[in-house]
Amino acid sequence: MTTAFDLGLDGLRAADGTSTEVAEALHDEFELLVRHDIGTSRSYVLAFDSAATWGLPGAENLAAFDVVRHPEQQTFRLRRSYHAVMAFAQKWLIERGCPPEALRLDPFLPADESSYLLEERIYGSGDRYEIRSGFAMDGGDARAWTMVVDREAAELPVRLFVEDLERFDLSYTLREGAFPDEDTALEWCRLEPGPLPPAPEDREMAAERTRAALARSTASAALGTAPVSAVPASGVAAQSDRGRSL
Incomplete structure (x- = not known):
């Protein structure tokens, strides 16, 4: 987990009013949790907003960003969504095209x-x-x-x-x-x-x-038989754990 936070907007201008508002609200208190880039044109970013600690009690502090860049037009489109529970922040990014496996929080x-x-x-x-x-x-x-x-x-x-x-x-x-x-x-x-x-x-x-x-x-x-779980290991085929990863 790293604290570097940069949405790669240098040299670009906002493509619409919403992008302008979101960009103007960026500050130095965002801590990067996960970032997934698709080339240089799109980024999915999940960040912790530590400034939320000093705002309203209980304020949602997970910010999900969807960044679309148009270098040929020198513009960007920026969308943001705040959440409290990580799975819902990840869901917002997944529904916008981010691969789920790219959002794991090692x-x-x-x-x-x-x-x-x-x-x-x-x-x-x-x-x-x-x-x-x-x-x-x-x-x-x-x-x-x-x-x-x-x-x-x-x-x-x-x-x-x-x-x-x-x-x-x-x-x-x-x-x-x-x-x-x-x-x-x-x-x-x-x-x-x-x-x-x-x-x-x-x-x-x-x-x-x-x-x-x-x-x-x-x-x-x-039937007068033991449940399957009671049969000695030698009498049944071994099964591996399913395992999982985020």
């Missing part, structure tokens, strides 16, 4: 498979999630959350994605909670009375896995 990795699968779902969610608000706390072990409305949810449509960054372990966790409305979700954020309430579809999947495991156990008992 050496940080998801702490568990649940975090990995959840961020993968966010990357490919399209317009499923309508972002309503976000909050970021910086410090030793930082926490951030993004609140969305899940357009595909049959119940409890307000979803809260909570990210905990563990700097010492160089890892992070990402979890999803489900709520009936935004006020209830905000109340949880304020009080944190317990674990995030799971999404109904996650409860159904967990129940299905439990039923399947019970069915396998019952069938094994009826």
Whole structure:
């Protein structure tokens, strides 16, 4: 991870009003997290805005930039989007053409498979999630959350994605909670009375896995055989770990 931050705009002028506004808002407090260049004409940039710490409490501090340069016209087009949770900042860049593998934040990795699968779902969610608000706390072990409305949810449509960054372990966790409305979700954020309430579809999947495991156990008992997991390693083909990378 490097702190060098340069969008490569020298000698170019803004192609439109939005580009002018974004360029004028650039400052020295941006710290580069990831940059992916496609030749000299386009760059996808993810940066940490340390100046956000001194602004409104909880201000979103991850800035995603999409830079398009037209050297022949000596112009640039610049777009920016602020986020609290990393996966949503990455999603914004992915949807604009950045390869997902170019956005990995070495050496940080998801702490568990649940975090990995959840961020993968966010990357490919399209317009499923309508972002309503976000909050970021910086410090030793930082926490951030993004609140969305899940357009595909049959119940409890307000979803809260909570990210905990563990700097010492160089890892992070990402979890999803489900709520009936935004006020209830905000109340949880304020009080944190317990674990995030799971999404109904996650409860159904967990129940299905439990039923399947019970069915396998019952069938094994009826046949007088041990469950597959109890068979000595020499009796089954070895399987390699799936593994993953960001």
